[in-house]
Structure formats: C-alpha cells, structure tokens
Amino acid sequence: MLIRYSRFPRLIRSYSIALSYLYNKDPKCKSCGIILQNDSPEKPGYYIRYEKKTPVVKQSDLIYKKYKSKLEDEEVIQMNNTEDSNDSKTVLSCIRCRQIQNYSNFKLEIDQYPIHNLSTIMTTLIPRNAPIVYLFNSLDFPMGINPEIFKFRKPHEIFFIMTKSDNLIQKETAYENYTKQFIEDYLNKKYDVPKENIFITSGKKNWKTFDLYNGIPDQSYIIGSTNCGKSTLINSLLLNKELKSNSSMSFQKRKKFMNRFKNGDGPGTSYLPGYTRDIIPVQIGNKTFFDVPGFTTTSNLLNFYKSMSGKSINQVIKGKQMYKHGTFKSEYFTIKNKQILNLQGLGYVVIPSDSIFQIRNVTNLNLSIQKDLEKVQQLIKDTPVSMKDNFLTNVPLKSMDKYIVPPFFGPVDLVLENIGYINIKPTGKKLSNELIEIYLIPGLQAVLRQSILSYLSKSFTGLDKNYNPLRKENWYEKSTLKLKRYNEAEPFHSKLIKVNEEDRIGNGSNEEVLRKKLGVIYDESVKIDDNNKYLFWRE
Structure with a gap:
C-alpha cells in the first residue's frame, strides 16, 4: 500500500459522518459548490427551479409495462443491459455556471468569482488535521507550491500531486524516470516531504489514476492554486472508477457514458479563476474527496x-x-x-x-x-x-x-x-x-x-x-x-x-x-560565471 492510514486514525472516524451531513444538507450547484437559492437573481447561487411535468402515458407503454411485470428478475436485468435508459438524476446548476458552460457568457466580478489566499482556505474551509492533497501545475513549477502550507501541516501530512504533466513528458511511462525523480528530489530535499507522498499525473490523459486513488486517504481535501487542475483530476478519478465498475460495457455504451459524464456527473471545470466557489464533496468508490476552491497569492488576479x-x-x-x-x-x-x-x-x-x-x-x-x-x-x-x-x-x-x-x-x-x-x-x-x-x-x-x-x-x-x-x-x-x-x-x-x-x-x-x-554591489567590474551565477538570486 502506498499510504499509511495510521496517520489519520481518529480523524476518519470522528468527522466523516458529520461532514457528509453538513455538505448534503442544502442543495448545492453541481459545478461550483455554492448553496443554491431561487429568491434573488442578482445574488450568487441563483438557479431556476424546474417543475417536473407529469408525462403523457402512451397505450404502447402500458402494454410494455404489463408484460414486463410478468418477467423474472433475471430476465429484466438482462433486458436492461441491452437498452439505453432514459432515467437520469437531476443535476442542479446555478445560473452563473449554466451561462459559462452553455454560452461562454460571464462577467468577472468578485462576488461571483471569489478568490481567497491559502490562509483563508485552510482556516475557514478545511477542518483541523483533515488529510490534505496539494496540487501544483507543471506549467509554472515551482510557482504553484506555496511554502505557507507548512504552517498548517507537517510535510509528512501532505500529499503532493503535479498535474498537467503531459505538458512536460510525452508518454506516461516516461514519468517513471527523470521527471518523477526530479520532483521527488525537490520536494524531499527542500521541504522534507516523503517521496511516497509525491505523485505525477495528467487528469486530461488519466495518467496514474489507479495509483492516486489508492495512494491518497479517504476524506482528503484537494487544494491548489487557481487553474491547477483540481476538478479535472477529480473527474479523471471518478471516470476511471466508473469505467472499471462497468468493464463489460460495450464500446458504444462506454462512449455515451463518457460523454454524459463530461456533461455533468463530476465537478464543473472551467478556465476561469474562482469558478469553484465552495467545497464540493465527491464520492468515488468507497472514498470521499473534497474539491476545494483555488487560492492565489496576488490580489490582482481577477483584474x-x-x-x-x-x-x-x-x-x-x-x-x-x-x-x-x-x-x-x-x-x-x-x-x-x-x-x-x-x-x-x-x-x-x-x-x-x-x-x-x-x-x-x-x-x-x-x-x-x-x-x-x-x-x-x-x-x-x-x-x-x-x-x-x-x-x-x-x-x-x-x-x-x-x-x-x-x-x-x-x-x-x-x-x-x-x-x-x-x-x-x-x-x-x-x-x-x-x-x-x-x-x-x-x-x-x-x-x-x-x-x-x-x-x-x-x-x-x-x-x-x-x-x-x-x-x-x-x-x-x-x-x-x-x-x-x-x-x-x-x-x-x-x-x-x-x-x-x-x-x-x-x-x-x-x-x-x-x-x-x-545589498550586493553590481557594476561593470562584476563578472558572472559558473562559480557565482546564483549570487544575485533570491527565492
């Protein structure tokens, strides 16, 4: 096993039930996590409540149900496996998210796209001692790693995942070599993060999703800066688990399932900062992960x-x-x-x-x-x-x-x-x-x-x-x-x-x-060479 569950023995038992109640008490937007309301269109979280109409029952449907009721349970199951089901759960989304996803219509204002700093995220949204999974982007490494995280957790209590690694390496197998070695060296030597807590993946290409699922603990809070790929990774884990559970699915059904999944079964994804507005609990297999809003280190990001x-x-x-x-x-x-x-x-x-x-x-x-x-x-x-x-x-x-x-x-x-x-x-x-x-x-x-x-x-x-x-x-x-x-x-x-x-x-x-x-003199007399090339560098 990649993870030592003994690190969080009391935590998983003590608050998982309470959190499930807390996050499922009020209806939330499936895409951004905000609590939904249908009273004030100008306020965040507004959605249009659709009343379900009573369907018109055709004579042919009545005959179908009559004969179906006489079938044995096993025959019904076999029949359902060969037909497309029209039943689907209702997915609730706020007006803001629907406008973005369907029409690319948005207005970047702080009340609709709130972006917090890391300290606010850790002190107001995440329970003390909850397992933390920290995502950082391969595009701008190491900018996505905020050392302030170690004020809230010890290095061995955090799991680090480099996302979008398909921008660095061409094939999944290549990650096993130099890239993983370098990222492990960096986080281990600089911050004392155990190497077994470090992963490299691509949510877009579903790289190493099996290792990730088994490697990070239940009830983990997934954090990272804006646009680091949190929701994409969670959707990748969710899709991979669903496909494994339906391994006998035909190619066409598999394709339809993937398209339907991308259209609403997981957390919403967007290129806009502040898209995720509140914590979104996601059940994947027998584990629950929490998608947390992204953070930033600059107050001007929205501008x-x-x-x-x-x-x-x-x-x-x-x-x-x-x-x-x-x-x-x-x-x-x-x-x-x-x-x-x-x-x-x-x-x-x-x-x-x-x-x-x-x-x-x-x-x-x-x-x-x-x-x-x-x-x-x-x-x-x-x-x-x-x-x-x-x-x-x-x-x-x-x-x-x-x-x-x-x-x-x-x-x-x-x-x-x-x-x-x-x-x-x-x-x-x-x-x-x-x-x-x-x-x-x-x-x-x-x-x-x-x-x-x-x-x-x-x-x-x-x-x-x-x-x-x-x-x-x-x-x-x-x-x-x-x-x-x-x-x-x-x-x-x-x-x-x-x-x-x-x-x-x-x-x-x-x-x-x-x-x-x-506080260092620099003029034409200074010669920069291989021996002093970092003299003026400050991390």
Whole structure:
C-alpha cells in the first residue's frame, strides 16, 4: 500500500459522518459548490427551479409495462443491459455556471468569482488535521507550491500531486524516470516531504489514476492554486472508477457514458479563476474527496483575467509541450540590442544593449519582437488591424508593474504563472552587465528559474569521453551527456526585482536598484560565471 492510514486514525472516524451531513444538507450547484437559492437573481447561487411535468402515458407503454411485470428478475436485468435508459438524476446548476458552460457568457466580478489566499482556505474551509492533497501545475513549477502550507501541516501530512504533466513528458511511462525523480528530489530535499507522498499525473490523459486513488486517504481535501487542475483530476478519478465498475460495457455504451459524464456527473471545470466557489464533496468508490476552491497569492488576479476575453484566457492557460518546444532541438528565434520581446500585450521584455539571446517559447502566447519601448507605446495606443493578434490587451506601460531580472549565467527560464515559460539563452560574447527589464500586467506573476530541461533530460557536458573540454561546435557530435540532480544548496528559482518610483531616487539605474534591494554591489567590474551565477538570486 502506498499510504499509511495510521496517520489519520481518529480523524476518519470522528468527522466523516458529520461532514457528509453538513455538505448534503442544502442543495448545492453541481459545478461550483455554492448553496443554491431561487429568491434573488442578482445574488450568487441563483438557479431556476424546474417543475417536473407529469408525462403523457402512451397505450404502447402500458402494454410494455404489463408484460414486463410478468418477467423474472433475471430476465429484466438482462433486458436492461441491452437498452439505453432514459432515467437520469437531476443535476442542479446555478445560473452563473449554466451561462459559462452553455454560452461562454460571464462577467468577472468578485462576488461571483471569489478568490481567497491559502490562509483563508485552510482556516475557514478545511477542518483541523483533515488529510490534505496539494496540487501544483507543471506549467509554472515551482510557482504553484506555496511554502505557507507548512504552517498548517507537517510535510509528512501532505500529499503532493503535479498535474498537467503531459505538458512536460510525452508518454506516461516516461514519468517513471527523470521527471518523477526530479520532483521527488525537490520536494524531499527542500521541504522534507516523503517521496511516497509525491505523485505525477495528467487528469486530461488519466495518467496514474489507479495509483492516486489508492495512494491518497479517504476524506482528503484537494487544494491548489487557481487553474491547477483540481476538478479535472477529480473527474479523471471518478471516470476511471466508473469505467472499471462497468468493464463489460460495450464500446458504444462506454462512449455515451463518457460523454454524459463530461456533461455533468463530476465537478464543473472551467478556465476561469474562482469558478469553484465552495467545497464540493465527491464520492468515488468507497472514498470521499473534497474539491476545494483555488487560492492565489496576488490580489490582482481577477483584474488580470478581466483584461482579456474568455477566448483569450482559454488560449493562454492551455500551455505548450516542453518536449516539443523546449528542447535544444526545438525551434527558436533571436532577439538583441534593446529590442522588445512582446508577450502578446501581457508584458514586455527589454533586451540590454550589446546582447543576443535565443528564445524558445514554451507558452501558448504569440510572441513577437518590437523595435523599442517607444514603438510599443505607439502600438498599445493605436494597434493596426494587421497586428491585433499580437495584443491580447492594451494596458499602457505606465500601468504595468516593472521588474529587473537578476544577473544569470547560461540558459534560464522566465516562468509565467499559469501560462508556461520562455527559455532565454545568451549567445555570443557578453559585452555589458546591463540588466534585462520586464513590464508585466498587474496580476501576472513571474520568476526566473534554472532551465528545467537539464533536470528532465540528459544535456551536454561540453566534455568528451576523456573529460577534455570541447569547442561548442563539436558538442553535438562528441560531448558526453549528464543528468542534473536537484541541489538544495543552490537556488532553483529567483524572484524578479520589483522597481517602484521611490527606487529611482538618486542614481536611478537598474544596477543601483539591484544594490539597494539586495545589498550586493553590481557594476561593470562584476563578472558572472559558473562559480557565482546564483549570487544575485533570491527565492
């Protein structure tokens, strides 16, 4: 068995019955979990109560029932197994969820899409000592892991699941190797999480659902940041269990069942933040799991999503596959010398003078290059029809948050929360210590990260089989390969350094801001190499 149930011996007996009563007492929206009401259309949870009409009974139906009543029980069962049943349980949904699911009609307001922080979720929604399953997104790892969780539970009391792993690895069997090893190393060495408490899955592709079901305890509360895939994973577990219970089902019936299931049998899923509004209990086999609303670390998240259309939001958070777009063989483009990398209007990366970088795009953003900031400001104000696809939003630069990127050596990843990452690789000789600037729309968070590729696949060492250094042009043919293992002694990622107006007082240069923020001198005399490349990184 993967789980030691003795960790929660008293808990499961003491409150499972009480919770079942609590969460089933009032009718709730099947999709978002909110308590339903039909008194005030303008208030959250409103739904339209449909009165069930008495069906018209046909003469043929009366004859059918007459003969059916004379059949033996076994014959009735056999007959029912060969016919489609029209009976279905009533699924109640609030107006908000019906409008989203059926018409993609929504208005992002805080009363309809509440988003809380982790502390609020843990102190107001989840019973003390209840089993916790923490989900985090592979797209923006490790941004989805909030260390604050360890204020509420000890590391061995939490089960961690990396979702959407199909964006990192192509096949389910590949997870057994380097990816799982890296995630286990990271969580175990950094936070002391037992390796048996760590899982990797894809709710979309139903990867490892059997192991997950058996590995996490009954009465678990499933938590995670917004859009990390909680409801999708629960639906995957539920669907897998139902299909196993109906293994003799024909292909056509199986297909119909899956379609019907996706249309309402599990918790609702949506690309919108704050979609789940209250706890949703889900019975899967002989276990009950609780789908918990997502949390965030920024108060501007809703405003970030409000700046885009629903279609754009759906596009942005889908992400791209690292194994297609993030390897050393993947397509890249070059940017240099004060050019601007346009993150489709969600942000802008200012390239330093005398610098050249290769860019690999592992996001679903349509990246483009602009001449300079002046050109960007002009396009934001007046976007030509031919360039509309380059701007999901037209937020002016002065309304954006400004950051500087700490110095780095070698390829790095610029990770965008819930979106993915952009691999940035310096090329050519470095002629300046000028820093990269980034403008981001409020609510969009980002970090700098070591290249995750080096932890998930073997990379060139730059040495031949006799450990002699090679020229770069010979690496592909002669270099040995090595897999990098996580080392807790060095930072895996770094915060970007936010620049405020008061930081510009005095010298005002980015280098001076860096010195003020970090207390470390950085100027043209500083040489960044393999030995000190993390000197300016702060997790």
